[in-house]
Amino acid sequence: MTTPFFQANPNITKPYALMDLDDTLFQTQRKIDAWNVPTAEPEHLVCATVNKKGEPLSFMSQRQAAFVNWLFASTDLIVVTARDRSEIKRVKLPFNSWQVLTHGAIILTSDGALFNDWQQQMYKALAPIQDKLHQLTELLDHPSNTLFDSLVLTPHTDSFSHDSNSNNDTNLTVYLAIKHAQKDHQVLAELAQQLPALIPDFDAHFYVHVNANNLAILPHAVHKHHAVKFLLDNHLDKNRPSFGFGDSLADLPFLQLLDWYGMPNHGQLHEQRLTQ
Template sequence: MTTSFFKANPDIIKPYALMDLDDTLFQTQRKIDAWDLPTTEPETLVCATVNKQDEPLSFMSQRQATFFNWLLASTELIVVTARDRSEIKRVKLPFDSWQVLTHGAIILTSDGALLSSWQQHMYSKLAPLQDKLNQLSELLTSHSQSEQSHLVFTPHIDSFNNGSMDEELTIYLAIKHAQKDHQALVDLAEKLPTLIRDFDQDFYVHVNANNLAILPHAVHKRHAVQFLLEHHLDHQRPSFGFGDSLADLPFLQLLDWYGMPNHGQLHEQYQSKSSG
């Protein structure tokens, strides 16, 4: 057998970079202050997202902006985010490849169209759960409307094709706390399995900072990324990615290399283990 040695090749093949967005590439001013991020002087901040009133909401540090610029020039950047189709429009960054949205329930092609094969697959998984999701929605709506709850409840809904027509389906349920009381969300997460029959069989709960999500098992970033890797991405091209959340780790583990920012949920989890 002949052993070959590495030779530099001027013909660069761009790797795939599969990237979580919020708290990985940008974050709110509140988190910038909490994490004491470097290169975040007011004059160097770059606006990355706006709120519903079109006001600046999240920012990139100078280092993050440089990193993002390098990713755009050197990789095929694929978005992998919990943001839905309306929320992603408030991200003011240029994306020109695949987008995995709504925790993996939605895949958009490079021209912004829904990937129909994935949409039909997700329809088959979500349609049987609509009664239970509606039941949970009613319970959470009444609970969030009580004066002392401080919960802000949002169902995430999108249109899915069942093979012959489009149908609006609830994908997952999101809850925030008006006073950003993380412990209140943790306590609620522990109570959720008692609300409806066979909760754990159909759903899982993810809590990160001031976000609680109730998701069907079929809705996961990992499932969507695996579908892309197997059916649409070039197997010869390397892949790497970054994410800040425990919910990102399963999709990251499908890639050739992966990492995390030095702040956020994943970092805190492993920092506490290494120091324990």
């Protein structure tokens, strides 16, 4: 048997593109300025997200918009993001495939419905640690806690079903997000170091991810890697190639599941590579 040589074929098999969003495909004006993003002159900017008031918040440069347009035209674009179901609605892009949301706790189908199989798995993982998440919330948000002033704590919740036959979903806390009101990244870095001592068995139940002015306290069961692996193993065509991009260290585990992966030339992953 002779192995054939490659020949171009006009019948293209669309690859899966599993893409982080914020700071990978678009960013705020503040970060455009900090990173000196090319082709981001005002006349070239394209609005990618809005804030809660519906005002433009994040933008794509001319090059980024061309790249995103190519992704939608040439790939099966699958969102993999920390954004929850409310936050993803403020991204003004025409998603039409699977969506991995809330750091991997939520999977939406192509028609925007919750994927029940994954919901039930997450319910079983999250329900037993609700008391510990509430304990952490009270500890960090208590008025007497002056150790870390100016922290903005946001518990992220969603509804999860017990089983496929249940019509009664339960609202569960998925993870805790913390920002610093004055964007003092050092305070968040210090908090990340002290968290394991604040609650018994913290490391057994949670991990901490810090990226600039965002700190997340997440149960071990909640990770982009877990959700992407679930899709790759059970619901995506194994004959189709996959690639992806992400800017954060938290993206690397899911990216390493793919055939090819990369990063933008800015952000946490890029900076980490420069220091090694």
